[in-house]
Amino acid sequence: MTLGAIILLPFFGGLVALFANLIWPRTDRWVALVSLVLGMLALIFVTAEGVLTGGSAAGIEGEAGRWLALHRSDWAPSLGVQILLAMDGFSGVLLFLSLGLGILTVILSWNETEKSALLMAALCWTVATSNGVFLAFDLLVFAFFWELMMVPAFLMIAIWGHGTREATAIKFLIFNTIAGLGLLAAVFYLGSTGENGVTFDAFVIAGRDISPYVQTWLLAGFALAFMVKLPVPPFHAWLPDAHTQAPTVGSILLAGLLLKTGAYGLFRFPAMLFPDGFAVLAPYGLILGSFGTIYGALVACGQTDAKRLVAYTSVAHMSVVLMGICGGVHFSMMGAGIVMVAHAFSASALFLLIGAIYDRVGTRDIRELGGLQRNAPRFAATFALFFSATLAMPGTANFLGEALVITGMFQVNWVYASITLISLVISVVYATRLFQRVVFGASRKAEVKQDLTWRELGPILVLGAGTLFFGLLPQGLMVALDPAVNAAVDGIRAVQK
Amino acid sequence: MTDTFLIGMLVLAAGLFAVGLFGVLARRAVLFQLLSLEVMLSGPSLAFIAAGARHGDPAGQGMFVLVLILAAAEVALGLALYLRMARTANVTDSDSIRDLRH
Amino acid sequence: MTPADLAALAPLIVLGLAIVVSMLLAPRADAVLVRFVAALGPFAAMGIAVMRLGAPSLPVPALLVDDGFARLGVALVAATGLACLIFLRPAQPAREGPPLMVLATLGGAVLAMAQHAATVFLGLEIITLSLLAMTVLPRSNASLEAAYKLLILGAIGAAALLLGFALAYAQTGDLSLGAWSGSGSGMLVRLGAALLLAGIAFKFSLVPFHMWTPDLFSGAPPAVAAFAGVASKVAVAVVLIRLAATPMPEPVWSTGLAAIGMASILLGNIQALRQPSLVRMLGYSAVAHSGYVAVILASGAPLGAEAALFYLASYAPGLIAAFCVAAGIGGTPMLDDLRGLIWRSPIAGAALALALLSLAGLPASVGFLGKFYLFTALIEAQAWALLAVAAVGSALGLYFYMVFMVTLFRRDDTPRPIPQFQTADTILLLAASGMIAALGVNPNPLVNLVRLALP
Amino acid sequence: MTLSPALILLLVPSFALAAFMVLGLYPYTLRRRQVHIIALLGGGLPLLLMAPLTALCAAGHCLGVVPIFTLTVGQSVVALALSLDPLGATIGLTVSAIGAAVLVYSITYMAATSLADLRRFFALMNLFLAAMLTMVLAGDSIVFFLGWELMGLCSYFLIAYNTTSAESITAGRKAFIMTRVADAYLLAALLLLFLHANSVRLDVLIPASATLDATMTTVIAALLLGGAMGKSAQVPFHTWLPSAMAGPTPVSALLHSATMVAAGAFLLMRFAPLMQLAPMVQVAAAVLGVATAAYGAMSALFQQDVKRLLAYSSISQIGFMMLSLGVGAPEAAAAHFVMHAIFKSLLFLAAGDITHGCVEGTDLSSMRGAWTRKPVSYVAFVAGGASLAGLPMVTAGWWSKEAILTAVQGFGAIGQVLWLGAVLTALLTGAYASRAIMIGLMPMRETDMPNAGNVHRHEAPRTGTIWTNLPLMLLATGAIVAGVLVTPIMHFLGAEEPHASAFSVYVAAAAPLLGVGLALALVFVPWLSEGLRNVRAISRKARKMPRRGEGGANSRFVRLALWLNWGMRFDGLYQVMFVRPFVKGVRWLNGYGKAPADPVGTWPVLALVWLQQKITAPLAPDWFDKLWMRGGAGVVRLWALARTVQTGRVRDYGFAMAGGIAGLLLLVWGTP
Incomplete structure (x- = not known):
């Protein structure tokens, strides 16, 4: 049940935080922090237990040693729904990311005054729901968390956002809800067509023999939801707006968590449930991804709003993730996994930095900004670090991931490899544009006078340490991702033979 | 006792029930409604006795006693209510007590 | 009397003891003591019934039976009785209240165990008469009116029930509930079945025998209404399940039950639609809920018994919590009185909100699973017409529950009295809310409990 | 741990890196003298360490590969390592020597800069030195590429060192982007080699290239050549280098002439065995x-x-x-x-x-x-x-x-x-x-006299x-x-x-001597020197090529000289060929043209909106809404009707019950 605690602790933390201020003022943030830290401890406990005992293979055949922890209990047996949570290294990494970013965002919004209790609750719930997505292997429960995840994000944009926040929040909701319908339809179809009654158990469904034609359509349903969340052009229109209007913590969670859930879904389920369909659709995924990575990078080159620029770089990077997954070879999938983690660090940090600038001068227009170098050296130095991460400088995790994806692409098709390399070149164009407009020169209108505070610097240093650590010593990360990658690659390869 | 007789008795019982029911529906005075209830309950009583006699089973009479007791209890409560209503609200017409509606 | 019989009858015995002792204490002793002594009865009965839930069933000679349904019924009735005892008002001037409530519980217990015309009748009448007595406790005009209506209509219902039994008895010569089987095609039995259905439908408040319900709910003390809405229905539902198990003359029974069930769902929900009074709304919605249970049983689904019992059990905490809040507010709370309740009195407001959520059958509350059972059973029986009506009814229900729900959260500036709750009330509210939420997330304990009762 | 040569090798780039970190970390407040000392330590210690290592190597005891740590990627093993071989030793010693010399020189040269800028300068110079030494001494392709790219990054920061000058920032960006193109070639080549050899170790990878098929060898060699040419500013990748002179002189001396720019040549020296196969x-x-x-x-x-x-x-x-x-x-x-x-x-x-x-x-x-x-x-x-x-x-x-x-x-x-x-x-x-x-x-x-009265003038x-x-x-x-x-x-x-x-x-x-003669001619032959003066005037002011025949008898010479002065106008060519289309494309994508901003993302939305409008326009009166509202009103009316059923009269209730009983009895009557 400790696995459940990883979801429930943040969830109830959020619930308590919502009402905590009624009893004792300004306790909401403490409640949120404590619940997330407890969730992290639970996760550490589960991971340690799984690693030390060699994992729990109970209930899943032929996958001994892959799962670090497994929990299975009935929820509504007559409906075929059960609580089936499983954690392997891949989920574990993303869970660490999710709880870590949760803690970080709570710290960042420590001094928030507007509806702080609700904000804390929304932060906790974002973490809780995405933890649910990362853990659930009962497809109905997965879909449930998937849909639920939008609610706190919606609140964050709609309440604490900037500019046209309501419209943006609704745009976000519409895109993802419509896309979610594909997932729901496919899940219901899968659940109701079993021979032995209704079941949504992904492991049972994975063992089923579904015709390739049906698989293709089901996968299309799944992929629609995932690709909109990822997002891949042409489904990305919600993201730049959402990022631009969202508050800083919202952007961080959006980039660090929500996009990752889409990548997680693509990584996990297509190869597991629909290997035949995957074989049919993967080439299109590659085309879409390679288009997206160039397109996102090109559009980013012309942005004037710093957050929008970073949002488009997210589009480009997540398209690389899509390519890596659709490549379906070990290198590319491993690379995709690492890009996911790396992007969570670097994009979060960039949003944090831009948010800090916005807090100081009230603009994110890069034409008006400038001069961080002179006035705020800490700003400039950290900015430089994540600038290099964005353009995939070796030594950062971003490079490692992209290099692995490119390696995999060389195994799949030279053309895709070349396109990824071109996107690496364009990344320099947009990265330098952002960097030198903000950091170099002198600002005409918006002079940043105050350097980063320690409360801002702390999280940034953590993110920077993560970027460099996983870039230079990625062995642990790779070991964690390896079983999931192997399982996916084996599933795909079994079809190709 | 023949079946014909039983049917006759049952028809009579049903008639008593129907008459009682009609009385409840037709009369507005509380007291008369209570009386009609008594008549209505006497129908099943008769039916039990007749059926008991037909099958030579004492259970029918047992049921009759039970019904009788109930009727008594019901009327006792009813009369108490009637007194209370008459005393506090000066009501004897059941149609006039209709504060609880819609 | 064997020890087994003694064990089977133990709930009735402890209830009886509690009634006698508290009745004796009532004139002199402290009101709290009376209430406490009275409460021991249902508490013990509930404990005994729950503990014996898994035991093999056995018939107690002649009149009663001791099986899983009976035990679950007794447990639910006793639990409801206990809960209603807690917020039974007014307590101070009328010391007879607690013993009467236990008496009503005893009636429910007898009914749940009934196996014979005499016990069915006796159980029904004990409930009706003790409810009557409790209804007039406030001695207001409204309560007198409600009691009078219950009296007259109850007598009509009782007479119909008795006539039904008598007709069947005339044909078969057997008064036990098993008598209905075997000679199903006899005209007298079939006529009797119709009359029996009418009598039971009265107690189950199905249209068109339901009209006393909203009036009683608004006239009687809330605890009495809650008891009438939950405990007596559970007991009657057990009888209905027993009767359904004895094949009743078909298609009279199913068709009739389905017809009045559908009528209840539609009329109950429509009448509740814009009802401004909380308790009357609950009264009408109780009619609709009875209708849901009736259509479950009428559909003849294999899952029927389980679904019906689960539905009633799932609906109980919501109704009890809602009435407890109504009791705390006092009078007949109207929509306006509830405005912003959740800000004035967070616990009561949250409990009421949760209760409404559960009654509406929305997810994350136990009511959702009740509705889920309802629909599953109807789908299983392929009763599409019933399903359609149930769906329409649920949709209508969503509307009026949500109206009240939203009102709870509205802010307003008019000063309104803060509802008064005793500690026991608060505990009851918390327990009910906890049950709604916890069973809504994980219904397995309740499902298992209900399944234990199935043969 | 003894101070073995292997450890010393690992320490070579470490000292420069450490200097970078100390100088780069903000919290320490350092004085100018301390900055100098740290910078010189970072620049000098690698030389002191490289010298004995080179001597050791020259004596025939090259260290070979010194592993750092090993990664496992699926079936592949990635071993990160440094290595010392004659080539690495030679180039490494050169780099560290030049680096030390330039850093020493910088102390006076950069004396006028503010402390913060000085710290940045020395930090980046040390980082560059570390990166370059890492690349030179790399024992595997990952470390090699790490050093290679870090040099590029340092180059960017150092060219744009004067962050208030638009010229230097642009030059830095230009250099970064152009070298990045070449880096992409290099990365592709390295990854292909890795896929072939299933190892990143240079001592495995380069010999393994012998087993490549001919096409692959040519492709990889061409990619390597491309990478080298970009970094080494060879035609046609050369245009960034003249612009890069916007950086401070020590930067130009160290990065953009002596070491980093020549790294491309070093790359090809490293991969010479492979090149010889193509x-x-x-x-x-x-x-x-x-x-x-x-x-x-x-x-x-x-x-x-x-x-x-x-x-x-x-x-x-x-x-x-x-x-x-x-x-x-x-x-x-x-x-x-x-x-x-x-x-x-x-x-x-x-x-x-x-x-x-x-x-x-x-x-x-x-x-x-x-x-x-x-x-x-x-x-x-x-x-x-x-x-x-x-x-x-x-x-x-x-x-x-x-x-x-x-x-x-x-x-x-x-x-x-x-x-x-x-x-x-x-x-x-x-x-x-x-x-x-x-x-x-x-x-x-x-x-041109240095004006002592001017405060901006630094009088050495x-x-x-x-x-x-x-x-x-x-x-x-x-x-x-x-x-x-x-x-x-x-x-x-x-x-x-x-x-x-x-x-x-x-x-x-004879050639250089003739060259001297040519130079003399350029200075002393009036026709030529006149032409040069013209060139000078034009290039400094008009920045425009004179028309054919304009500017006197030597116009042909002037035009030629101007053309060469402007580097054969490669910059303009690239502007037309790459930069302008790119900028135009980006601007088009961002809504400056006829398309909406972010067309691919917006078009689906617009299409959906259009479709929705096409469908909804005929439904604008919203019949369904009216139907619903009528339905809603109907339901409410139904409620009003239904509630009148509850009259409150007990006789009516009884009547309803009687009706119900009658109905049920009729049901019995009606069914067989």
Whole structure:
């Protein structure tokens, strides 16, 4: 049940935080922090237990040693729904990311005054729901968390956002809800067509023999939801707006968590449930991804709003993730996994930095900004670090991931490899544009006078340490991702033979 | 006792029930409604006795006693209510007590 | 009397003891003591019934039976009785209240165990008469009116029930509930079945025998209404399940039950639609809920018994919590009185909100699973017409529950009295809310409990 | 842990990295003196460590591969390592020596900058040094690429060091983007090699290339060549280098002439065994190399700015290295790398000191009067220039260039053509080198006098400080006498002693001297010098090519010189070919054209909105809504009706019950 605690602790933390201020003022943030830290401890406990005992293979055949922890209990047996949570290294990494970013965002919004209790609750719930997505292997429960995840994000944009926040929040909701319908339809179809009654158990469904034609359509349903969340052009229109209007913590969670859930879904389920369909659709995924990575990078080159620029770089990077997954070879999938983690660090940090600038001068227009170098050296130095991460400088995790994806692409098709390399070149164009407009020169209108505070610097240093650590010593990360990658690659390869 | 007789008795019982029911529906005075209830309950009583006699089973009479007791209890409560209503609200017409509606 | 019989009858015995002792204490002793002594009865009965839930069933000679349904019924009735005892008002001037409530519980217990015309009748009448007595406790005009209506209509219902039994008895010569089987095609039995259905439908408040319900709910003390809405229905539902198990003359029974069930769902929900009074709304919605249970049983689904019992059990905490809040507010709370309740009195407001959520059958509350059972059973029986009506009814229900729900959260500036709750009330509210939420997330304990009762 | 040579090898880049970290970390407040000490430690210790290691290697005990740690990626094992072999030792020692010299020099040169900027400068210089040494000593392709890319990053930051100058920022970005293109080639090549060899270790990977099929070998070799050309600013990737001169002079001396720019040549030396398997690519490298050399020399001849002149000269000299690599003589290229590093950094440092604080900046006219103003620096400049020109026998440059020419001549028929081109280039080299030197002899114009009253002017003492003079003198000595090292270096790297025919040696020796003559002609032949003055005026003011026939008799010469001055207008070509389409495309994508901003994301939305409007427009009155509302109103009316059923009269209730009973009885009656 400790696995459940990883979801429930943040969830109830959020619930308590919502009402905590009624009893004792300004306790909401403490409640949120404590619940997330407890969730992290639970996760550490589960991971340690799984690693030390060699994992729990109970209930899943032929996958001994892959799962670090497994929990299975009935929820509504007559409906075929059960609580089936499983954690392997891949989920574990993303869970660490999710709880870590949760803690970080709570710290960042420590001094928030507007509806702080609700904000804390929304932060906790974002973490809780995405933890649910990362853990659930009962497809109905997965879909449930998937849909639920939008609610706190919606609140964050709609309440604490900037500019046209309501419209943006609704745009976000519409895109993802419509896309979610594909997932729901496919899940219901899968659940109701079993021979032995209704079941949504992904492991049972994975063992089923579904015709390739049906698989293709089901996968299309799944992929629609995932690709909109990822997002891949042409489904990305919600993201730049959402990022631009969202508050800083919202952007961080959006980039660090929500996009990752889409990548997680693509990584996990297509190869597991629909290997035949995957074989049919993967080439299109590659085309879409390679288009997206160039397109996102090109559009980013012309942005004037710093957050929008970073949002488009997210589009480009997540398209690389899509390519890596659709490549379906070990290198590319491993690379995709690492890009996911790396992007969570670097994009979060960039949003944090831009948010800090916005807090100081009230603009994110890069034409008006400038001069961080002179006035705020800490700003400039950290900015430089994540600038290099964005353009995939070796030594950062971003490079490692992209290099692995490119390696995999060389195994799949030279053309895709070349396109990824071109996107690496364009990344320099947009990265330098952002960097030198903000950091170099002198600002005409918006002079940043105050350097980063320690409360801002702390999280940034953590993110920077993560970027460099996983870039230079990625062995642990790779070991964690390896079983999931192997399982996916084996599933795909079994079809190709 | 023949079946014909039983049917006759049952028809009579049903008639008593129907008459009682009609009385409840037709009369507005509380007291008369209570009386009609008594008549209505006497129908099943008769039916039990007749059926008991037909099958030579004492259970029918047992049921009759039970019904009788109930009727008594019901009327006792009813009369108490009637007194209370008459005393506090000066009501004897059941149609006039209709504060609880819609 | 064997020890087994003694064990089977133990709930009735402890209830009886509690009634006698508290009745004796009532004139002199402290009101709290009376209430406490009275409460021991249902508490013990509930404990005994729950503990014996898994035991093999056995018939107690002649009149009663001791099986899983009976035990679950007794447990639910006793639990409801206990809960209603807690917020039974007014307590101070009328010391007879607690013993009467236990008496009503005893009636429910007898009914749940009934196996014979005499016990069915006796159980029904004990409930009706003790409810009557409790209804007039406030001695207001409204309560007198409600009691009078219950009296007259109850007598009509009782007479119909008795006539039904008598007709069947005339044909078969057997008064036990098993008598209905075997000679199903006899005209007298079939006529009797119709009359029996009418009598039971009265107690189950199905249209068109339901009209006393909203009036009683608004006239009687809330605890009495809650008891009438939950405990007596559970007991009657057990009888209905027993009767359904004895094949009743078909298609009279199913068709009739389905017809009045559908009528209840539609009329109950429509009448509740814009009802401004909380308790009357609950009264009408109780009619609709009875209708849901009736259509479950009428559909003849294999899952029927389980679904019906689960539905009633799932609906109980919501109704009890809602009435407890109504009791705390006092009078007949109207929509306006509830405005912003959740800000004035967070616990009561949250409990009421949760209760409404559960009654509406929305997810994350136990009511959702009740509705889920309802629909599953109807789908299983392929009763599409019933399903359609149930769906329409649920949709209508969503509307009026949500109206009240939203009102709870509205802010307003008019000063309104803060509802008064005793500690026991608060505990009851918390327990009910906890049950709604916890069973809504994980219904397995309740499902298992209900399944234990199935043969 | 004992101080084993392996550990020392790992420490070589570590000290520079540590210096970067200490200088770069914000919280420490350091004083100027402390900054200097840390920077010099970071710059000097690698040299002190490299020297014994090189000696060890020269004694025949090269360390080979020193693993750092090992990663496992699926079935592949990725072993990160440094390694020390003769090539690495030679280049590493050179780099660390030049690095140390430049850092020492910077202490005086950068004296006027603010403390924060100074810290940034030294931090980045140390980071660069660490990166370059890492790359040179890399034992596997990942570490190699890490160093390679970090150099590029440092180059960007250092070119844009003056962050308030738009010119330097643009130049930095240009350099970064262009080298990044080349880096993509390199990355592709390295990854392909990795996939083939299933290892990243260079000592496994390079031999494994022997088993590649021919096409693959050619492709990888071509990619490597592309990577090298980009980093080494070879035609057609060269345009970033002249712009990069916007950075401070020490940066130009260290990064953009002596070491980083030549890293491309080093790359090809490293992968020489692979290159030799792809003869087509080799020929291409040689041809492009000689073309670049010629191009650089021609352009350098007509530069008006001493740093740009030196930049074109770097392009040209690295072209020589490429030529040498192309004809299969990587050892000669390595030797030239070393010599070039010495004299080119010397030239930059000397020129920087001479022009420091002049009104005209680094314009050639600032060199005037150098002999009187800065005799030490001027002497050093002359030494460097002579070495660059390759004055026979007496300069270091001559020996390494001669080694290359000999190798080229031995390259068969095509070698003869290449040799001729190389000799002509050597002639031009002699010309532009001596042109710069001669200008130093000219008297200063009044307007160029450093104005002591101006606070922005930095007045260095005539003789300079020890920090300036020491590196200059050491490097100048090196530029003259290091020629004796050419043969040992080539031996060290495993090559035979070059044997050139006497004729070719004479021709090659004559070429620089002829070049000097050409320079004299440019200065003293009135027609030419007049033309040059015209060029100067136009390039400084109009920036516009005069029309054909305009500007007198020598207009043809003026146009040619201007064209060369502008680097054959490659920049303009690239503007038209790449930059403008890119910018236009990006602007179009962002809604400046007819399309909406972010068209691919917006079009689906617009299409959906359009579709929705098409569908909803006929439904605008919203019949369904009316239906619903009517339905809703109906339900409410139904409620109003239904509630009247509940009359409150008990008789009516009873009536309803009676009706119900009757209905049920009728149901019985009606059913069989």
